[in-house]
Amino acid sequence: MDKTTGEEILKSAREEKVYMGTIPLMTTYGTFVINGVERVVVSQLHRSPGLIFDHDKGKTHSSGKLLYASRVIPYRGSWLDFEFDHKDLVYIRIDRRRKLLASILLKALGMTNQEILETFYESETYTITPQGFSLKINSRRLMGRISPVEIKDKDGKETIVEKGQRITARHIRLIDSNKIKNNIFGF
Secondary structure, three states: OOOOOOOOOOOOOOOOOOOOOOOOEEOOOOOEEEOOEEEOOOOOOOOOOEEEEEEOOOOOOOOOOOOEEEEEEOOOOOOEEEEEOOOOOEEEEEOOOOOEEHHHHHHHOOOOHHHHHHHHOOOOOEEEEOOEEEEEOOHHHHOOOEOOOOEEOOOOOOEEEOOOOEOOHHHHHHHHHOOOOEEEEOO
């Protein structure tokens, strides 16, 4: 140590060759010679995390029906594939393995059958009255559906929608203008 500057002085150094392993020889074409064989380095693609939505363009099913699918790619962990089949059932695949019904995944996550139904379907409440069954009408949900019952005006005299008839925008305007909230149909 130098007493005037306080700097450490190196007394001796030793140089020695250290074996770090074999490094392949690179050719002028950017390839490598490994064990006498010319090889190319190919990098693997890394899929970015996120959601991918896709369909088969109607090629899978004979009727040309579009079968939709989605893939969840996480930062770390298993990939989840959601697929619809030709009967509109939803299946999942975990890491491209066996197909399982999506309800099995939901049950594995702790949902009961009742919770699954409440999550994906709207419920209708029927009330028993002396005149028959009473059904609360939500006109926004009726558009395009086929009426299972006959819907009448408030007085019960004029029929707005026949049983088995498709409900159109005109029917919904009549239901709203008559302020029909409940529909009673007989036993």
